[in-house]
Amino acid sequence: MSRSSATPRPVLQWRAGTPVQALERPLPRETAVGLSFDGRPHTVLMATPRDVEDLALGFVITEGIASAADVLDIVRKDEALGILVDIRLAPGALARKARPRNLEGRSSCGLCGVQRLADAVRPLPVVDTGARIEHAAIPRALAALEAEQALGRLTRATHAAAFFNRVGGLVAVREDVGRHNALDKLAGLMAREKISAADGFVVVTSRASFEMVEKTARMGCSILVAVSAPTELAVSKAQEANLTLVALARADGHAVFAGGERLVESELESV
Structure with a gap:
């Protein structure tokens, strides 16, 4: 387990019938991850600061922005306030436009900052038969x-x-x-x-x-x-x-x- 994923913090633990205990408990880190496309800021997600390159690539796919093949590079830069990730797309990939956002994406929210109702609930692709x-x-x-x-x-x-x-x-x-x-x-x-x-x-x-x-x-x-x-x-x-x-x-x-x-x-x- 990477130390960057969890940090120990002091806690007073109460249990019925037992004295209060002073303990340390590991807490998951939650960090601001700013995503941009070809240098243009798009959104900020609150996420665990591990596997952020996978997060960026997956966001491109599951948001319907582009295919994995359209992603030329993912560049991570660690800053004092969080992590910046720039997703560099192949020419023409931006034709599949990302739905605009104007608010950070909280860890509990999948569509934070989406500005229009039509962008919130979009038509979905029909999946193939797939596995049984x-x-x-x-x-x-x-x-x-x-x-x-x-x-x-x-x-x-x-x-x-x-x-x-x-x-x-x-x-x-x-x-x-x-x-x-x-x-x-x-x-x-x-x-x-x-x-x-x-x-x-x-x-x-x-x-x-x-x-x-x-x-x-x-x-x-x-x-x-x-x-x-x-x-x-x-x-x-x-x-x-x-x-x-x-x-x-x-x-x-x-x-x-x-x-x-x-x-x-x-x-x-x-x-």
């Missing part, structure tokens, strides 16, 4: 993800987003204080490593808000699994994108809100 998976692959994936959340175990204050193959084997994972940032980091990592999002499913340790559905669809993944409940809009957008949405995922079961045809009872049924 067994129901049993989901608890298998949850167990694997629990073991890989190093920052989450240390601080109990972060989210994770992970990609699994069709049988629930872990392929890639990223963590962040913000659920949207974690998913953007995962998208960036997968694009950089050329991992096909159509060959498995995404799991997020958060609620399934419609922005998480949007980001998953723009990644080209057909199945999103969330540990908490979805919003009504998330279900509607999942249906619009032909995306399978599973939520309230636990070791002993889950609920399918959209696209249940991609989930099968057994491997034989999936053939």
Whole structure:
């Protein structure tokens, strides 16, 4: 675990029936990350200062700004007040214009600063058929993800987003204080490593808000699994994108809100 991801802080811990204890507790760092395109400032995200290059690349993809192939370079510069990341795009890539923002993106907010209603809830691409998976692959994936959340175990204050193959084997994972940032980091990592999002499913340790559905669809993944409940809009957008949405995922079961045809009872049924 990188020291830059968490910092120990003193705390007084109270527990019923025991004396107050003076302890140190590791807290996740939350840093301002300014994103610009070819030197033009676009937005500031509040994020964990690790894997910010993946965050930037994933933001480009999940915001529908450009494809990974349009990104020529990502340049990081550490400043006293935060991190500046300049994304350099191929000529013509700006034709796919980023929706304008005029407010920082907080770790809890996926669309902070968007100025128009039309930009907030945009039409989504329809995902391909993609993977079909067994129901049993989901608890298998949850167990694997629990073991890989190093920052989450240390601080109990972060989210994770992970990609699994069709049988629930872990392929890639990223963590962040913000659920949207974690998913953007995962998208960036997968694009950089050329991992096909159509060959498995995404799991997020958060609620399934419609922005998480949007980001998953723009990644080209057909199945999103969330540990908490979805919003009504998330279900509607999942249906619009032909995306399978599973939520309230636990070791002993889950609920399918959209696209249940991609989930099968057994491997034989999936053939």
